[in-house]
Every structure is written in C-alpha cells, then in structure tokens.
Amino acid sequence: MRPLPMTSMTPMTPMTSITPSAASTTPSAAPTISTLLVANRGEIACRVFRTCRELGISTVAVYSDADADALHVREADAAVRLPGAAPSETYLRGDLVVKAALAAGADAVHPGYGFLSENADFARAVTAAGLVWIGPPPAAIEAMASKTRAKELLGIAPLTDVTEADLPVLVKAAAGGGGRGMRIVRELAHLEGELAAASAEAASAFGDGEVFVEPYVENGRHVEVQLLCDAHGTVWALGTRDCSLQRRHQKVVEEAPAPGLPAALEASLLDTAVRAAKAVGYVGAGTVEFLVAEGRAHFLEMNTRLQVEHPVTEEVFGVDLVALQLSVAEGRALPPEPPAPRGHAIEARLYAEDPARGWAPQTGVLHLFELPREGRVRLDTGYVSGDAVGVHYDAMLAKVIVHAPTRAEAVRKLAHALDRARIHGPVTNRDLLVASLRHPEFGDPGLLDTGFYDRNGATLTEPRTGAEYAAVAAALAEAAGRGGRFGGGWRNLRSQDETRTYGDHEVRYRPTRDGGYEVTAPEGVRVVSATPDRVRLEVGGVVRDFDVTAYEDGTVHAGRHRLTRRPRFTDPREQTAPGSLLAPMPGTVVRVADGLAVGARVEAGQPLLWLEAMKMEHRVIAPASGTLTALHAAPGRQVEVGALLAVVSDDATPDAAQEDQTV
Known part of the structure; x- marks a missing residue:
C-alpha cells in the first residue's frame, strides 16, 4: 500500500513549541464597520444578524437559488443571489461572495462557520478588496485550519503506513469539520475505499479533498477550549466545553464547562490553547479541540472560526462572542481578563433526521415550530413555521440553549423545553434528545464519552410511549x-x-x-x-x-x-416489485459501484450506489444476494424519496431498499 498522510494520536503534553509564523499587526487606522455581509446561510447568518441589529450595523445576506426564501434572506437588510444550488457553485465561491459584498456596499465580511470560514485565500481576497475580515490573519488560518499542518506545528510525528496493528483508524478531512469527510476503518481491506469516499465528500463539502488517517481512540471525551484574542496581545481562554455526545462524528449535545475534569487537566488544556494561539499570532475567536482519554489529553485540531456551540460559552461568561469579534476587528482591545464564569449551560442541536433509520436526513415543510417561552430558553435557528427543509444543506433546524446555576438544573430545564416543543413536519431527533438528556448515564459526568450512542442508541430510539x-x-x-x-x-x-x-x-x-x-x-x-x-x-x-x-x-x-x-385501501400503483431498492431520501446520485451493470451478481450488504443529501453521503446497499435486474441510477441524477434505483432478484426477494449511512 502506498504511504498515506497520517498523524499519530500522541498525548498533548509535552508540547513542542510552535514557530510564530503569523504575528498579528495592529491596524494603522482602526476601521469602523457600518455594513456587514455574512458569507454563510441559515442559523449562523441569523445569529450574526441579531447582534448586528443590536449594534446598529446594517446586514447583507448571500443566498443560493435553493435559499431564495430562507429566513436569513428575509432577516437581512439586503441580499445578493449566488446562482445555483450546490455549495461548490454558491457558498464556496469566494470570488462571488466578495463581488456581492462590494455590490451591496458592505465594508466587512463575517464567514460564520463551515463553507469558507477557514479558507485563507478567501480571507486574503476579502482584505485585498478593501473589506474588513472578521477572523484571524490568513497565515494563522493556514497554520491551524488544516489538521495535518496543525499537528506538524505541534510536533506530532506522522506515520508512513497503516498495518493491521494500527487498526482501528479514523480517516478525516484535513479541512472543515461537522463529521463530513470522516470514516472509521476497522479492516485494512476497506481503507482505500474509505479514503476515496472521504476525499470525495470533503471536496464536495469544503472544496478541499485532502484527507489523512490517524489511530482511532475509542470512547474518549471530546473537550475543547474557547479562545478570543485581540490584535494587542491579549488572549482570553473562556473555559472548556464538553461535546462528547456525537453521532456520525458530529456533535449533538454540548455543554460548558466540561463537567468533572480534574483541575490540573483543565488548567493544562487552557494553557496549551493559549500558547498555541500566541504562537501563530491569533486574532479573533477560535477553538482548540482535544480528545481526553484515561486522564490524558490528545490534541485534535484548532478551528479558526466561531464554533456552532459557542452559545454555551456565551451563557456561562455573559458575553456576546459575535459582538466581541466585531470589536476586535475594529481594532479595540479586550480587557486584560475575561468575565468570571457563572453556572452551567447546555445546548442541543435539533435536526430534521430520523435516528431510528440510521439518522437519515428528512425534508419537507416545517408546518409548526414553537418552543415554550417560559424559562428563558434560547433558540438559535434558521427556520420558522412554514419554512421548507430542503436537500442541499445541513439538516440542523436549530440549537436550543439553556443556562442554570448547576448542571443538573440545566439538563432538566433543556429536556423539559424540548419535550414541550411543538414541531410539526419532518421527522426530527427531538425525542432522542429528550431521552438522551434524561438517561442516567448522561447524568453522571464520569460516564461521558463519544461512545454514548453506540451503547444506548437502540433504546434511545425506541418509539415514545403512549x-x-x-x-x-x-x-x-x-x-x-x-x-x-x-x-x-x-x-x-x-x-x-x-x-x-x-x-x-x-x-x-x-x-x-x-x-x-x-x-x-x-x-x-x-x-x-x-x-x-x-x-x-x-x-x-x-x-x-x-x-x-x-x-x-x-x-x-x-x-x-x-x-x-x-390509507384504508392500498393504491395498486404504489406497489413495487420484490427486490426493489427505493431511494430512502431525496438527494443526488454521486457514485455507482465500479463495474455495476444489469446482470451482475451482487451480495447482501454490498454497496451499490451512493446518494448525497444535506451535505452527507449515504450508501444504498443490496438488501440480499441475487442478480441485478434493473439499474435506474447514474451519477448526477436527482431523485425523490421512494424513487426506484435498482432491482435485485433471485436469492431473496426483499420488498424495500436498505440504506446504510457511512458517516
């Protein structure tokens, strides 16, 4: 096997010093932001717009054709169309975003998270156009945004090959996050295929197909440190967050502070994050992520942007991180020390997905979307009642956040708010979130780890009683x-x-x-x-x-x-032939298995084709062994849920497609 770009999951300390490759400079003339374009969509665009309204800053949205009626477009003071629907045609086109900012008279660009938020070339294009970039210096982005380069800076030695002794391993995208471009590999024979799949998904989601491999640490805790830095040398470490509840390597529940960490370990995490930020001349908001296992911390990556889970830190420290990002970008200095933390905050990500069907994303009209008003429940969302959930982007509907004096009170309060929410339309993970928060294992911080859903998923996805x-x-x-x-x-x-x-x-x-x-x-x-x-x-x-x-x-x-x-009577037109594989969700066919053609022999569980829906790749597998007697899928074909993709006959005659999510 050819040598692979890999890094070892070595402990975080002792840490090799990082060469200061991107010292920041104080602007000669402090800019004043009057109109801000958000180079993003959905919830994060709406969240940034909210702060801008409070600060008296005008707002500009960009939107794809699929987002023409989206909430973030309706909430902005002005909006500019990016023709097309795919991210590669729209939100990943930095040249179009810069042109949109100039056309709308914006003087600053906020990238949000995902898309171009960690793209150094985009940051340079923004500043070259005379616009204020709400983020770290491009050189700092380059130093830390790529997981492979970040680990090199930290002195973590790369491996040169994978053997059976290294298994299991984790294939990861070097850019981006959110669980996309990530695969666990437990058999060496599957490595090449998963490398190709992860690379294709990463290229689609982030515009960068670079992937690497590292040993997979089973059931550690995902802990991170929120940073905020100004251009005058002040670095705030705003405590820790625990993001261990994950499905498909994507966070579901996040809380601050990370509960139950030994004081010495927590202090070490904060110190390491601060030293890393100073070493690259970091300016703005950023997050350093660690995997904590057996009392030791392993560096994962630094996200050079605002995180999805930033609200829990805001609630604990009583700050507005977006407002502080804007203040830093205007050249103002942070106070020497951050505010003191208070209480506990917890956030749940509400998704249009069906956990009982392998987390399959769902689409449709969100007929009603209401949360209880009492209890100061915070809702960060890109949807309101009547909006449609489409196939092109992430399936997250909203983040629901609460704050309370103690962790137990915050957990109870969030579970109650979610349980009483009125959500009519696509299937969501609401019941799973409520069951997770009320599970005894989640109530004990000593049992928190990333294997929570592997152990408890079957019981947590059982139908609600009554x-x-x-x-x-x-x-x-x-x-x-x-x-x-x-x-x-x-x-x-x-x-x-x-x-x-x-x-x-x-x-x-x-x-x-x-x-x-x-x-x-x-x-x-x-x-x-x-x-x-x-x-x-x-x-x-x-x-x-x-x-x-x-x-x-x-x-x-x-x-x-x-x-x-x-219905009382089945419409004969809705019946399908035995062995029919139906599209489990609306999406786009991105790949068909090599050599697959009518007449081919297939085995049960064999991947036949891959669908992309909501930025995630899903494979459709043969439900039984037999002969492929029909194939109605080709790369690029758009399909609706229930569309006939293929027919497998003979050895067994299943009556529906099976679908296996590979992320």
Whole structure:
C-alpha cells in the first residue's frame, strides 16, 4: 500500500513549541464597520444578524437559488443571489461572495462557520478588496485550519503506513469539520475505499479533498477550549466545553464547562490553547479541540472560526462572542481578563433526521415550530413555521440553549423545553434528545464519552410511549371534524366499528347515544371530549389532553406524537416489485459501484450506489444476494424519496431498499 498522510494520536503534553509564523499587526487606522455581509446561510447568518441589529450595523445576506426564501434572506437588510444550488457553485465561491459584498456596499465580511470560514485565500481576497475580515490573519488560518499542518506545528510525528496493528483508524478531512469527510476503518481491506469516499465528500463539502488517517481512540471525551484574542496581545481562554455526545462524528449535545475534569487537566488544556494561539499570532475567536482519554489529553485540531456551540460559552461568561469579534476587528482591545464564569449551560442541536433509520436526513415543510417561552430558553435557528427543509444543506433546524446555576438544573430545564416543543413536519431527533438528556448515564459526568450512542442508541430510539392513545386522539379528531360516519348522531341499529390506522396502531370506535364516542380498541380508553383539534382521554384514571393537527401529506401530530395515517385501501400503483431498492431520501446520485451493470451478481450488504443529501453521503446497499435486474441510477441524477434505483432478484426477494449511512 502506498504511504498515506497520517498523524499519530500522541498525548498533548509535552508540547513542542510552535514557530510564530503569523504575528498579528495592529491596524494603522482602526476601521469602523457600518455594513456587514455574512458569507454563510441559515442559523449562523441569523445569529450574526441579531447582534448586528443590536449594534446598529446594517446586514447583507448571500443566498443560493435553493435559499431564495430562507429566513436569513428575509432577516437581512439586503441580499445578493449566488446562482445555483450546490455549495461548490454558491457558498464556496469566494470570488462571488466578495463581488456581492462590494455590490451591496458592505465594508466587512463575517464567514460564520463551515463553507469558507477557514479558507485563507478567501480571507486574503476579502482584505485585498478593501473589506474588513472578521477572523484571524490568513497565515494563522493556514497554520491551524488544516489538521495535518496543525499537528506538524505541534510536533506530532506522522506515520508512513497503516498495518493491521494500527487498526482501528479514523480517516478525516484535513479541512472543515461537522463529521463530513470522516470514516472509521476497522479492516485494512476497506481503507482505500474509505479514503476515496472521504476525499470525495470533503471536496464536495469544503472544496478541499485532502484527507489523512490517524489511530482511532475509542470512547474518549471530546473537550475543547474557547479562545478570543485581540490584535494587542491579549488572549482570553473562556473555559472548556464538553461535546462528547456525537453521532456520525458530529456533535449533538454540548455543554460548558466540561463537567468533572480534574483541575490540573483543565488548567493544562487552557494553557496549551493559549500558547498555541500566541504562537501563530491569533486574532479573533477560535477553538482548540482535544480528545481526553484515561486522564490524558490528545490534541485534535484548532478551528479558526466561531464554533456552532459557542452559545454555551456565551451563557456561562455573559458575553456576546459575535459582538466581541466585531470589536476586535475594529481594532479595540479586550480587557486584560475575561468575565468570571457563572453556572452551567447546555445546548442541543435539533435536526430534521430520523435516528431510528440510521439518522437519515428528512425534508419537507416545517408546518409548526414553537418552543415554550417560559424559562428563558434560547433558540438559535434558521427556520420558522412554514419554512421548507430542503436537500442541499445541513439538516440542523436549530440549537436550543439553556443556562442554570448547576448542571443538573440545566439538563432538566433543556429536556423539559424540548419535550414541550411543538414541531410539526419532518421527522426530527427531538425525542432522542429528550431521552438522551434524561438517561442516567448522561447524568453522571464520569460516564461521558463519544461512545454514548453506540451503547444506548437502540433504546434511545425506541418509539415514545403512549403513541396508541395519540392514535385514538387522531382518529376521534378526524371523526369530529367530519361529523362522524353517521353525521355525528347515534343510530338505534348498532353498526360496525369505524377503523383507522396510524402507523402500527389500529383504532376502532363507534358513536354513542349522547353524541360522543366509544373506543373499542385499544381497550381501557374513555373519551371525555373530542373536537376537530383537541381530544381529552382518560386512561387508567389519568386524564390527558391531545392537541391534534392533520396535514395533507398524511402526517398527524397528536400531543407530542407524530403519526402517519395509513390509507384504508392500498393504491395498486404504489406497489413495487420484490427486490426493489427505493431511494430512502431525496438527494443526488454521486457514485455507482465500479463495474455495476444489469446482470451482475451482487451480495447482501454490498454497496451499490451512493446518494448525497444535506451535505452527507449515504450508501444504498443490496438488501440480499441475487442478480441485478434493473439499474435506474447514474451519477448526477436527482431523485425523490421512494424513487426506484435498482432491482435485485433471485436469492431473496426483499420488498424495500436498505440504506446504510457511512458517516
């Protein structure tokens, strides 16, 4: 096997000193920012705009064709179109973004996170155009934004080859983050294929296909340090964050401070982060990430930008990091010391995805999106009720953040807020988040590690209890809305029950003499009242109310349950041939397995083709061994959910596609 670019996961200390390659200079004339363009989209653009409004700074959005009606476009004072939909055509086109800033009269550019936020050439293009760059010097970005180069600066020796003894290993994109371009490899025979897949995904997501390999440390803690530096030599280390709850190597729950760290280890993390920032002349907000395992810390990377999880640090330290970024960019000095921390903050990322189906991303209209107003719950989002969730970008709907005096109080408060949220539309990970926060293992900081979902995923994705009663409420609300089968009245001649099915729950009921309803299945349910939008049921002596809303796509939300109504009769046109592989999500076919053609023999579990949806790559596998008798997919083809991709016949005749997420 050819030599591979790799780095070893060696302990963080002792740390090799870093050559000061990018000393910052104080601007000769402090700039004043009056109009800011955010070179990003969605939640982070809306979050930056919020601070700009408070500071009296005008805002400019950029948008792709897919984002023409997005919230960040509606919230900006002006917006400039970037023709196309793919990131490579739009948000990754630094030349177009700079032209947009100049055309809109902006005098500064904030990159947000992802996309071009860690692209040194883009930072240079911004400043060359006479615009203020809200970020670190380009040389500092180059020194730290690439994980491979950052580790070289830290003196971590690269490996030259991979052997069985090194397994498992982790393939990672040198640029970017968010779990994209990342693969765990446990068998040497799979390495080349995963290198190619990770490189292709990294190139699509970040415009840089460089990947590297490092030993994979099982079940460590992901801990990071927030930095903020000015151009006058002041460096703030704003405490630690724990981001150990991850799926597909992407963070799901983050909190500050990282709980349960020994004082000496925490001090070492803070000191290392400060020394690294000073060594490269860092200016602005940045984060140094570590993997903590067996009481030792291993350097992962430095993110030379604002992090997704920055709100928990803001809540603990009582600061606005975006406002401070702008202040630093205008040449102002930070106070010598940061504010003192207080309490505990925790954040959950709410995604349009189905954890029970391998975290498959979901699309559709977000019909209703409301969180409880009490308790000072913070919501950072790029969506409101009525917005559509598309296929082109990340599936994150929002970040939900709370602050409390203690960790236990913050965890309880966040779980309660999520549990009471009203989210109608695509399937989300809300129930998983609530179950995670209430899990005993999460309550014990000593048990936190990145293997949480590997151990507990099966139980955490079990359906929420009480769905059978939500189905009763849905059926009765429907009956009340149409006056019942018998016009809302009781008949002297007893008739057969009405039957409705929601998901796996069959409901049978009949009208009563007093104009109400009697439920015959499931048993033990007494109907207190039923209207088209609200049903009150008594089960086991406990009365519960269900707010019910039905939508044209067949989904019904009853209380905190999302149900899908099954038709009484199946439309023959919707039947598919045995062995049909259907697209598990809308997306784009990016690859077909080498040599795959009609007539080929395939084995169960063999990857046949790859779909890209919401910036993630998903592989569709053969559900059983057999012969490929049809292939309807080619690279570049856009498919909707349920589209026929291929047919495998003979040895087994499955009735639907199987899909395996590889990230």
